[in-house]
Amino acid sequence: MTATSPAQPAPFAAGSSEPPLPILDLSRLDGLAAERALFLSELRAAIRRFGAFYVTGHGVGQGTLDDAFALSRRFFDLPERDKLAIEMVHSPHFRGYTRAGWERTRGRADWREQVDIGSERPTLPTGLDAPAWARLQGPNQWPDALPELRPTVLGLQDALTDVTTRLLRGVALAIGQPEDAFDSIIADAPTQLVKLIRYPGHDTTREEGVSGQGVGPHKDSGLLTLVLQHQQSGLQAETADGWVDVPPIPGTFVVNAGELLELATDGYFRAAVHQVVTPAAGIDRLSIAFFLGARLDVRVPVLPLPPDLAAEARGPERDPDNPLLRNVGENSLKSRLRSHPDVAQRHYADLLAATA
Template sequence: MTARPPKTVPPILDLRRFEGPAAERQLFLGELRAAARAFGGFYIAGHGVDDALTREAFALSRRFFGLPEREKLTIDMANSPHFRGYTRVGWERTRGLADWREQIDIGSERPALPDAPGAPAWARLQGPNQWPESLPELRPAVLRLQDELTGVVRRILSAVALSLGQPDDAFERVLGSAPTQLVKLIRYPGREAGEGEPGGQGVGPHKDSGLLTLVVQHERSGLQVETEDGWLDVEPVPGTFVVNVGELLELASDGYYRANVHQVVSPPAGSDRLSVAFFLGAQLDSRVPVFRLPPDLAAEARGPERDPRNPLYYDVGENALKSRLRSHPDVAQRHYADLLPARAR
C-alpha cells in the first residue's frame, strides 16, 4: 500500500530569524509570504513572551470560569457599551448561530470618549474594562499580557510590511499611539450531542476584523482553518502562537493577503478547552491605507473578498463596530438601539 503524504499544515516561523542576518531575514520573509498566502496565517516561535505569563493567564482563566455564575455576571458584557466583560455560553453569535463558549473581553484600558453631538457611533467602543472584584490578580496579569502581545504583533507587522515591499514602519501610522487591542480569555465547554443550537460550533466560521490575531492555545485542539481542501486542524504546538491575517490587512494589501476563515469545534462532553486570543487593529479614527505593491506582487493581488454577509470597511472604527454589533445582539440592543433600524436595511 502506498503511504499517504502527510497533511499540509501552516509552518512554524521563528521571529528571531527576522531579526538576524540579512540573508536569514530574506528567507524568513519569503516563508511568511508563502504561509500567509496559502493559509492566511502561520505559527510563530521565538516571540520572547515568557511561558510563565501565558501559564498564569490560563490559571487565572480557570479560576474565573470556575466562579459561580452570579459572580461572573457582575461583569456581564451587557453592562458595557464598550463590549467589555463576561459573556455567557451561547450569548455570542457567529453568522446568526450561538457560539458554545464563555469568555471575558478585555480591551485597551482607556477612558470613554465624550458623548458629543455628531460623534461617530464607533466612538462608543472606547472605554474602561470591567474587572471581577473576587479575582483582583486578573487585571495586572492580563494587562501585562496585552502589552507583551502587542509588542509581538508590532514586530510581525514590520515583517509583513517588508514582505509587501513597504517600509518596515508602514503600519505605524494607522497603529499610532492608541491601537485597538483586545484580549479574549475563552473557555469552550464540552458539548452533549444535540445540546445548544444546530451546528455544534464552539465558534462559527468567521474572519477577524483587525490586522493580525494571535491565538495562544492550551492543551486541547479545536481550532480549524478553512482551505481549498476543507477544514484543517491547527493543533497546539508548545512555545508557539497561531497568527491569523485579519480583515484590515486584507484591505491594506488589496487582497494579496486575505484574512483566513476559521472556526472552533466544541470539545467532547466531559471536557473543555481554554484559549487566549489577542487582536491588534489600527486606531479607531484611522482609515486603512491601500499599499502600492511592487508590480510582481500587485499582479497576484486579488482584491478584498466580496461577501454580502460580511462587508469590509476601510474606516477602522466602522469595521470594528460592524463585527461587535452582529456578535453581541444583547449589547447592541441595549446600547446601540438607535443604530439598528438603519443597519437592518
C-alpha cells in the same frame, strides 16, 4: 507574572510528517541578511497561501503563559454571580463576560464563555456629532472576586502587542514596504483586545438544540490575531483543500491575518477563515486570543505594492453578508453589533432603529 526564559517549541504530534500550517521563527527577523530574507519570503508565502501560520521565537516566557491560563481557569471557575457581575451587556464598549451561547457568528450561537478585555482608555465623547464607533472606547470591567486578573491580563496584552507589532514589521518588509508601513495607523492608540475563552464540552448527538459550533466560520476584523492554545484541540482553518485541524504546539502561537490586512494589501493577502469545534462531553478547551487592529479613527490605506505583487492582488473579498469597511471604527463596530445582539439592543438601539 512570572519571568522565565522564552517558551520552547516541541516537535509536532507523533505520527504526523508535518504541521497543517507553516511554523515560522520570529527571531529570524533579527538574523543575518540571508536568514532574514528567507524568513520574509516564508512569511509572505504562509500568509498568501493560508492566511495563517504558527509562530515561535516570540520571546513570551512560558511562565507568563502559564500564569495567564491559570487565572483564566480561576475566572471561569468563579460562581456565576461573580461572572455575571461584569456581564458584557453592562458595557457599551463590549467589554466583560459573555455566557455560552450568547455570542453570535453569522447569526448562530457560539458555544463558548469568555471575557473581553481591551485597552484601558478613557471614554470618548458621544454627542450628536460623534461617530457611533466612539462608543467602543472606554474602560474594562474587572471582577472584584479575582483582582489578580487585571495586572496579569494587561501585562499579557502589552507583551502580545509587542509580538504582533514585530510581526507587522516583518509583514511590511515581506511585501516590499518600509518596515514602519503600518505605524501610522497603529501609533499611540491601536485597537487591542484580549479574549479569555472557555469552550465547554458537550455531546451534540444527545443535547437537543446544541450544535458543534464553538465559534462559527469567520474572519477577524483587525490586522493580525494571535491565538494562544492551551492543551485541547478544536481550532480549524479553511484552506484550498478544505478544513484542517490546527492543534496546539507547545511554545507557539497561531497567527491569523485579519480583514484590515486584506484591505491594506488590496486582497494580495486574504484574511484567514477559521472556526472552533466544540470539545466532546466531559472535557473543555481554554484559549486566549489577542487581536491587534488600527486606531478607530483611521481609514486603512491601500499599500503601494511592487508591480509583481500588485499584479497578484485579487481585491478584498466581496461578501454581501460581511462587507469589509476601510473606516476602522465602522468595521469594528459592524462586527461587534452582529456578534453581541444584547449589547447592541441596550446601547445601540438608535443605530438598529435607523437601519431597520
